[in-house]
Amino acid sequence: MTDLIERPTTTDAPAHTGDDHGHDAAHHDHHGPSGLLKWLTSTDHKVIGMNYLVTSVVMLVVGGAFAEIIRAQLVSPTSTLVSLSQYNQLFTMHGSVMIYLFAGPFAFASLANYFVPLQIGAPDMAFPRLNALSYWLYLSGSITMLMGFLVTGGAANFGWVGYAPLSSATYAPGSGADLWIGALMLTGFSAIFSGVNIVATIFYLRAPGMTLFRMPIFTWNLLVVGILILLAFPVLTAGLVMLYCDRHFGTHIFTVQGGGVPLLWQHIFWFWGHPEVYILALPFFGIVSEIIPAMSKKPVFGYKGMVFATLTIAALSMGVWAHHMFTTGAVLLPFFSIMSLLIAVPTGIKIFNWIGSMWGGSLHFSTAMLFAIGFVVTFLVGGLTGIYLASPPLDFFTHDTYFVVAHFHSVVMALVIGGLAGIYYWAPKMTGYMLNEAWGKASFWFIFIGTQVFTFPMYLVGLHGMPRRMGVYPNNPSWQTLNQWESVGALLIGLGTLCFVVSILVAFKQRIPAGNNPWDAGTLEWFTTSPPPHHNFTSLPPIRSERPTWDYNHPDNPALGHGSHAAEASSEKAPA
């Protein structure tokens, strides 16, 4: 029952592998070039995943540095640290870098690229070369966007949402805006290709026995994210083409003068923008759904409910975009209100399932687990304040204020925290070495406490009426104290990021071997070596549940539940 299935050697060309690397069997042990050339030319999903991971974390640091400058500017109501023009560029690029260049690629292309094939027992992604193309489009898009600071007039300065007509040639004539549009098209195509790849990989490259309902929650969430990408991203990319035509080819799609409708941009943008919120969030939900059960030595609680919740979130997320537009006076308020409120239900199910996964377990508070719990708590705050914003009358007076800024920073900081959880959890698998736990825990406490110190005054100052995107507030000096607290929180987050970098550097020096399965986790990636060999597995355990590695290592402790599992378990344990 627990015999390993030997994977056929590459000379037998496994029927279900989609790799077309051009490696022939004779080169089985030498997989292309090594060193820098390997990182530049590889089509291995693990190498590309690492490229994505490093690039997106660099983008996180770049976006974070912009945020620190913004927070430094706002400690005084009449600060002249940066000019208003520079301030507009800074928050635009902060938002753009964080959303387009960090959160998205980190969520659906770094850890996903690395671990989705491993979790389903596949040797690579379905389209390895397309995968490499995705990465290079993403990298060139990132560079294109940041080049904006070098051109006359500076980078884009109309906010990361680029509302028409502020983003038109009349009001934003600089080429920084064009670079911003170009960058979004490049990263947009990168995302679409990633989406295609993820969906195809999950549907076609699962190992024998890995049925859909035996896939880990992380992989399930990435499947749903892949589908959402394919629904949402083409809309944004098309919208950007229209915007570019308005700017340069004399069309009037978003300008009143030629009979266009500026509001259309908002519809197009948010029709992408709200599914995007869940494209960003679901992978992190998946990460936490792996870590909490593993660190509690339990199966994920309510597995099928979790999958159902993910599908429900995805379905609802396609019909809530106009809750970003309640104050336009041009959308059907009750419909978008109830759709938005309903998302709280599946999200709540997830939170209770995470608690249920801890309940009755044996919790090991590794850095990864601390970050995972920090994610749940921070996300709870962001989720609850999101419920207010789904109610139009409450949205009317909080929209475009720091209350909204605080809400989505609770959410996105939860994602950053969840991402760090994923790094601490999976780095041993990717590198073969453990990250430094002491510095990691210091990093956690700085970032977790910093996040709350940073967001709570934001909620209050928003309720006091402070609109977002203000470089100075000379009319309202009473907002200063709360703003200074926010800056203290931002500083703590910055210190936590430094601790994170130190924990990586220390790990490089210490080189504590991780072994195949340092956390005694249950999913398939923990069955292979750390780091995994070129085509991931030399053998696979039998796949009879969503925890094949656990079943292999703990044959006497299968998951208990309803249905066949429980029946099997009880018949083994307590024969009648």
Next chain:
Amino acid sequence: MTKVGSVESASPSPESLGTTPAPKRRTRTKALLVALAAPLLLASCKVPSFGAYGGASKAGEDTYKLWQGFSIGALIIGAFTLGLIVWAVIRYRKRNDEIPKQTQYNIPLELIYTIVPIVIVIGLFAATVVVENKVVANPTPQATVNVTAFQWGWKFTYPGHKAYVVGQTTQTPELVMPANEDVRFNLVSSDVVHGFYVPEFNFSRYAQPGMTNVFTFNITKPGLYKGQCAQLCGLYHSLMYFNVRVLSQADYAAWLAKKDASTSNAAAAANDSATDNQNDPHTPTKPAYTDFGVN
């Protein structure tokens, strides 16, 4: 042992996911009743503001009450969930190397935390719709003000009167309106999207090019209120302020008459037709607040 029985024994009781001694259950019921009654008890004494303004208009007060209701709900749900997390973290931390019970499903419990949130959401939605209908209602107005937003200032005109007020960045314009009357606003932008936002009215609305937004205020408390642009509109967005002065009906009539008398016919004619501020003489020609820098 039958199959069904063994399934049940594998699932913990729905109340607690663990074993619950019978005497404890009674205190728990009591605690639950207290928790349910808490909002009612709170309603009878003074409900905190949770940081929001009380609302200077009738609809603003309704919005404020809705805000309080949502906040009480959010606090109870948040505290309950956070309590569960903290409890799990303390109670179930690793004590030995024993492998815990591999519980994966508890259908009754999962149904409870699916259905209860749906019921809560329907309640929140019902309250939302009731308040929303009051906030967006546009009854026959007793006074009307046309508002035009532009980079980076405001123009307020009074249909049927010569009176108008315009100002930008360095000279904050003052919108004058009567108290205790339904005052209709026709809001439009002459360039980019702006946000008409008066925090103490608990309301904001976009000012958009090519599209007029209509809404009504009935301000119950005369006084001076701060307002400003909430939607990013370019370089001087941070400085696009206005004030709202709410006068008694008699004072408002007097102000309007005086303003009418002091306004030349030519200026009034220019304003009457102009919702388009592109060529308006009041559009700032040189940047104000140059001390904040342009580049």
